[in-house]
Amino acid sequence: MKLDARIPSGPLPQKWDKHKASIKLVNPSNKRKYEIIVVGTGLAGASAAASLAELGYNVKSFCIQDSPRRAHSVAAQGGINAAKNYQNDGDSVFRLFYDTIKGGDFRSREANVHRLAEVSVNIIDQCVAQGVPFAREYGGSLANRSFGGAQVSRTFYARGQTGQQLLLGAYQALMRQVGLGQVRLFPRTEMLELVVVNGHAKGIVVRDMVTGKVSSHSADAVVLATGGYCNTYYLSTYGRGSNATAIWRAYKKGATFANPCFTQIHPTCIPVTGDYQSKLTLMSESLRNDGRVWVPKQKGDKRLPGEIPESERDYYLERKYPSYGNLAPRDISSRAAKQVCDEGRGVGESGLGVYLDFADAIQRLGIDKIRERYANLFDMYHEITHEDAYKTPMRIFPAMHYAMGGLWVDYNLMSNLPGLFVIGEANFSDHGANRLGASALMQGLADGYFVLPYTIGDYLASQKTGSRPKADAAEFKQAEQETNERIQKLLSIRGRKTVTDFHKELGRILWVHCGMARTEKSLKEALTLIPALRDEFWKNVNVPGTGEDLNQSLERAGRVADYLELAELLVYDALMRDESCGCHFREEHQTEDGECQRNDEQYAYVAAWEFTGVGKTPTLNKEPLVYEEVHLAQRSYK
Amino acid sequence: MNVKLRVWRQKGPQTAGQFVGYEAKNINPNMSFLEMLDVVNEDLTKRGQEPIAFDHDCREGICGMCSCVINGEPHGPEYKVATCQTYMRSFHDGETITVEPFRAKAFPLIKDLVVDRTAFDRVIQAGGFVSVSSGSAPDGNAILVPKPDADLAMDAAACIGCGACVAACKNASAMLFVAAKVSHLNLLPQGKPEKDRRVLAMVTQMDEEGFGACTVTGSCEAVCPKGISLNFIAKMNRDYFGALFKAGPKPAAAAEA
Ligand code: FES
Numbered sequence: 096m097k098l099d100a101r102i103p104s105g106p107l108p109q110k111w112d113k114h115k116a117s118i119k120l121v122n123p124s125n126k127r128k129y130e131i132i133v134v135g136t137g138l139a140g141a142s143a144a145a146s147l148a149e150l151g152y153n154v155k156s157f158c159i160q161d162s163p164r165r166a167h168s169v170a171a172q173g174g175i176n177a178a179k180n181y182q183n184d185g186d187s188v189f190r191l192f193y194d195t196i197k198g199g200d201f202r203s204r205e206a207n208v209h210r211l212a213e214v215s216v217n218i219i220d221q222c223v224a225q226g227v228p229f230a231r232e233y234g235g236s237l238a239n240r241s242f243g244g245a246q247v248s249r250t251f252y253a254r255g256q257t258g259q260q261l262l263l264g265a266y267q268a269l270m271r272q273v274g275l276g277q278v279r280l281f282p283r284t285e286m287l288e289l290v291v292v293n294g295h296a297k298g299i300v301v302r303d304m305v306t307g308k309v310s311s312h313s314a315d316a317v318v319l320a321t322g323g324y325c326n327t328y329y330l331s332t333y334g335r336g337s338n339a340t341a342i343w344r345a346y347k348k349g350a351t352f353a354n355p356c357f358t359q360i361h362p363t364c365i366p367v368t369g370d371y372q373s374k375l376t377l378m379s380e381s382l383r384n385d386g387r388v389w390v391p392k393q394k395g396d397k398r399l400p401g402e403i404p405e406s407e408r409d410y411y412l413e414r415k416y417p418s419y420g421n422l423a424p425r426d427i428s429s430r431a432a433k434q435v436c437d438e439g440r441g442v443g444e445s446g447l448g449v450y451l452d453f454a455d456a457i458q459r460l461g462i463d464k465i466r467e468r469y470a471n472l473f474d475m476y477h478e479i480t481h482e483d484a485y486k487t488p489m490r491i492f493p494a495m496h497y498a499m500g501g502l503w504v505d506y507n508l509m510s511n512l513p514g515l516f517v518i519g520e521a522n523f524s525d526h527g528a529n530r531l532g533a534s535a536l537m538q539g540l541a542d543g544y545f546v547l548p549y550t551i552g553d554y555l556a557s558q559k560t561g562s563r564p565k566a567d568a569a570e571f572k573q574a575e576q577e578t579n580e581r582i583q584k585l586l587s588i589r590g591r592k593t594v595t596d597f598h599k600e601l602g603r604i605l606w607v608h609c610g611m612a613r614t615e616k617s618l619k620e621a622l623t624l625i626p627a628l629r630d631e632f633w634k635n636v637n638v639p640g641t642g643e644d645l646n647q648s649l650e651r652a653g654r655v656a657d658y659l660e661l662a663e664l665l666v667y668d669a670l671m672r673d674e675s676c677g678c679h680f681r682e683e684h685q686t687e688d689g690e691c692q693r694n695d696e697q698y699a700y701v702a703a704w705e706f707t708g709v710g711k712t713p714t715l716n717k718e719p720l721v722y723e724e725v726h727l728a729q730r731s732y733k
Numbered sequence: 734m735n736v737k738l739r740v741w742r743q744k745g746p747q748t749a750g751q752f753v754g755y756e757a758k759n760i761n762p763n764m765s766f767l768e769m770l771d772v773v774n775e776d777l778t779k780r781g782q783e784p785i786a787f788d789h790d791c792r793e794g795i796c797g798m799c800s801c802v803i804n805g806e807p808h809g810p811e812y813k814v815a816t817c818q819t820y821m822r823s824f825h826d827g828e829t830i831t832v833e834p835f836r837a838k839a840f841p842l843i844k845d846l847v848v849d850r851t852a853f854d855r856v857i858q859a860g861g862f863v864s865v866s867s868g869s870a871p872d873g874n875a876i877l878v879p880k881p882d883a884d885l886a887m888d889a890a891a892c893i894g895c896g897a898c899v900a901a902c903k904n905a906s907a908m909l910f911v912a913a914k915v916s917h918l919n920l921l922p923q924g925k926p927e928k929d930r931r932v933l934a935m936v937t938q939m940d941e942e943g944f945g946a947c948t949v950t951g952s953c954e955a956v957c958p959k960g961i962s963l964n965f966i967a968k969m970n971r972d973y974f975g976a977l978f979k980a981g982p983k984p985a986a987a988a989e990a
Contacts, residue, residue: 224870235877267862
């Protein structure tokens, strides 16, 4: 397959403007003749649905929650980056672009990342105008903080709940359009199939999660904004409902899946306490602004943190990366934590944890300042662990957090299936092999408010108005039938293991064999374990209840069935990529001091996989990464 | 620890519901309340029975999806904590815990502990936004917001839209929710142009949805997982009557208070 990224020619800083000026437009009176389906209502989905409706398109918006406002973007805590340079500290579009490319370990597309940095400034303006209550200085201007992987203060925030506030902004914009009749909302509705007609994505099959009814919706274009796939690992910081079914169905219908092995592990989560654990909670990385990360110098030191004198502590991030210190990027901090725990210097009952200590910051700034900055995070930590982080250091450990990989898209955010657009975390485009903190919110909103509304017109202009198929066309009927058969199959097995049993086992296999460190041997093992587990699932899973009402076991069963396939692709990709880069750490490829050793000659490409059948080796397509502006360098945060 | 549960089971809106007893054994006190329900559900599934349906998503107290009444209190015993952030250490060994859905006319039951809260979305649709389309905003710092105003707006904006306030109120009033939403935007300069229209439209929609009247007993504030203050209700009433006054006579007051 030939993948054409359709990156505009010309100098990097002018590509986006030039592209906007040259792509096709849909005339205003024609916009209302087009229907667009948007699946997912997180930052990307809600902002896209609202913006498209504002332009005059008819939009149908789907989400699995009871309200669009609950999408898991809501949980992002720390902030959103923008190259505003309000702090006068030397920030610029170029610097944000460069930090993001470098942070991604040179595995993302230059043109996309530059565009992201450019529109970052518009996002802040838009959100302020919507009434997002960003933190302010006494003079009334916007406040900023710094974040991992950057040496400037460019992060905007709303207490510790930036995600919720930005999502409310987008949700309110969406609700305004619903009120105006421009968007029709379908909550508690799950997309179970993508429908492709004559090679173009023209609709979806959904299940009403309350009545169990399976039905079809046709459209002129379909937008997926359904987030990432890290719940494949069972334990992650995702919402429990977040799932990969929409993108996986699209993959099986011909959309290519790019860089699936790029899954980010966030360094500051609350450590696992027991087998019953259902999810991991992240503590915002912004805590690393004021917290110092350390472990005892001695192995197996069981003293309480307060009893360990300064001289016997190892502030390992400050030691290893003096210029970035505690603000080293996520992949590097996570790996460093794993290293010290592997050495037997981890803290807490399980030995899988490191300290994040605020004592110095409290002494320097006073407890009130710390409270003002992080009160809700300290409260949350207290709720979960019952420990007071004002008095004793927090314990943190890395956890699965974000998928940089996702469906392949071109510069217009359209997948290789014409008419299928993929935005936000669900696509692969901007973060390379590692995402910097406070960049996910930025990308979701950039795609939804400022990129897709332009680029989707380029496709729609090529589709005759009124040419979309009817929702009872043969392709839809067939997709509905397949969906119903699959549901019946899941309900009819009545085996002995629960869906959760399988999901936990899959998560364990992935975490051990394809987690923070990967080897050829571990990956090959995973490639035998996963298909075996999948076979067992289809013989021995027990899904109680029926398909005719709210059935949460059935919902989860369908999602886990997809994870059991996706996991295999993830491992294929990790095995194929015989280099270390960003979050993808192949133990065979490391520098003397244990950092990632990239192989630019052989692997400076996007790996876009094509489905060939369940259990069959997928086909690899390569999109070479061409760097016109930046010079590929070994990442250094020393 | 071991606890006994009395859980509301109801197949659907048309069927009658009832309490059913379950036992949760060998529970770790550091388990969250929902993780305890997971354990019970796993056990039910293994015995071929349908697990208890309950709403949840983020499990970190921010999405507002979880919604149980535990021992008579929405979100359970702890102050300023959502159901998903409630831990088993808040209960005693051997205790019988009663678990029910949020009950209110405006929140029809779907199944077991799951209710329909789309009424809240419709209140927002009526006016809970600033009418600014993508791309038409001035520079972020062109709009200066005094820090105290921004902080107060943020206090109101912290509402997670869970509906506990409604479930706690003997009249099933949604005043705290609506007040938080109105205040968040009405306090900011960006929200000023639509201030009057917003409060009138949202209060009207609230009444249409069948939420009850507010008598300011404060039970809503007491169960709010984000500690949204009753003061916002007073503020909304001021905005409401101000707007009514400007708009000329209009029927039905926002609150009896
Ligand atoms: S599950 Fe999100 S607030 Fe409880």
